[in-house]
Amino acid sequence: MTSALILSGLGKSFDGGKTWAVKDLSLEVAKGEFLALIGGSGSGKTTLLKMINRLIEPDAGEVRIDGALNTATPAPELRRGIGYVFQGAGLFPHMTLAENVAVTPRLLGWERSEIEARVAELLDLVELPVATWGDRLPASLSGGQRQRVAFARALAARPLLVLMDEPFGALDALSRDGIAEAYRRLHDTLGLTTVMVTHDVNEALLTADRLGVMKEGRLVASGPPAELMTQGADPYVHDLLDAPRRQAARIASKFGGANG
Numbered sequence: 001m002t003s004a005l006i007l008s009g010l011g012k013s014f015d016g017g018k019t020w021a022v023k024d025l026s027l028e029v030a031k032g033e034f035l036a037l038i039g040g041s042g043s044g045k046t047t048l049l050k051m052i053n054r055l056i057e058p059d060a061g062e063v064r065i066d067g068a069l070n071t072a073t074p075a076p077e078l079r080r081g082i083g084y085v086f087q088g089a090g091l092f093p094h095m096t097l098a099e100n101v102a103v104t105p106r107l108l109g110w111e112r113s114e115i116e117a118r119v120a121e122l123l124d125l126v127e128l129p130v131a132t133w134g135d136r137l138p139a140s141l142s143g144g145q146r147q148r149v150a151f152a153r154a155l156a157a158r159p160l161l162v163l164m165d166e167p168f169g170a171l172d173a174l175s176r177d178g179i180a181e182a183y184r185r186l187h188d189t190l191g192l193t194t195v196m197v198t199h200d201v202n203e204a205l206l207t208a209d210r211l212g213v214m215k216e217g218r219l220v221a222s223g224p225p226a227e228l229m230t231q232g233a234d235p236y237v238h239d240l241l242d243a244p245r246r247q248a249a250r251i252a253s254k255f256g257g258a259n260g
C-alpha cells in the first residue's frame with residue numbers, strides 16, 4: 001500500500017548551512033494514521049510540518065504525498081488539497097462562519113449548491129449547525145467554537161491529509177480535551193491521515209496512534225505511545241513521555257488524602 005506521506009532526508013537551514021532546523025529527517029506515515037510530533041521548543045516541529053505543504057521549502061531531501069513529489073504541483077494548488085489547522089484558528093474576521101468554511105471550495109470553483117451542502121454538512125459535523133451559526137462572525141464565538149470552525153474549514157475540500165500545528169493551543173484544558181476527542185472521531189470517520197505538532201504530551205499520548213519525538217532537528221524516536229513509554233531507551237524520550245506521570249504523582253502526593 002502507498003504511504004500517505006513519505007519524508008526522505010529532509011533538511012532545512014535558515015542560516016546557509018551553519019545550523020539545521022531540521023536535519024536529515026526521514027519518516028513514513030501510513031494512510032489513516034494519526035501521528036503526533038512532540039519535542040522541545042525549537043526542535044524543528046513546525047519547520048517540518050511546513051515543509052510538507054511548502055510553506056517552507058527544504059534545502060535537502062524530498063516529500064511525497066500519496067506517492068507524488070510535493071514539488072510536482074504548484075504550491076498554492078498543493079495547499080488547497082491539504083488540510084491545515086494552526087493555533088488561534090486564523091479565521092477571516094470579516095467573513096461569516098459559512099463563508100470561512102467555503103473559502104477553499106470557492107477557490108476550487110465548486111458549484112454554489114455543492115458548496116452550500118458541504119458547508120452545512122461540515123458545520124453540522126463540528127456541532128455548529130448552519131441555520132444557527134452560519135451567519136455569525138468569528139469575533140462573536142468562543143475560542144473553542146472558532147477552533148471547531150477552523151477544523152470545518154480545513155476539511156471543506158475533502159483533503160485526506162491534515163496538518164495541525166498546536167491546534168488546541170489557545171484553549172483551556174477542558175475545551176482542549178473535548179475538541180481533541182471530537183477531532184479524533186472525525187479523523188476516524190473520514191479516514192484522514194493526520195500529522196499534529198503539539199507541546200502537550202498528554203494530548204499526544206491520548207490522541208495519536210504514533211508519536212514522533214524531535215530533538216535538535218532530528219527525529220530521535222518514533223512509535224506507538226505504549227511502545228515508547230515502556231522501552232524508554234533514550235533518556236530524553238523517557239523524560240518527555242514520563243512528564244504527565246510525574247505530574248500526576250506530584251498532584252496525588254499533594255492532594256491525595258484530601259478526599260479521604
Ligand SMILES: Nc1ncnc2c1ncn2[C@@H]1O[C@H](COP(=O)(O)OP(=O)(O)OP(=O)(O)O)[C@@H](O)[C@H]1O
Pocket residue numbers: 014021039040041042043044045046047048199
Ligand atoms: N523563518 C525562520 N528564520 C530563521 N530561523 C527560523 C525560522 N523558523 C524557524 N527558525 C529556527 O528553526 C528552529 C526550529 O524552529 P521550529 O519553529 O521548527 O521549532 P518548533 O519545534 O516548532 O518550536 P516550538 O515548539 O517552540 O514552536 C529554531 O531554532 C528556530 O529559531
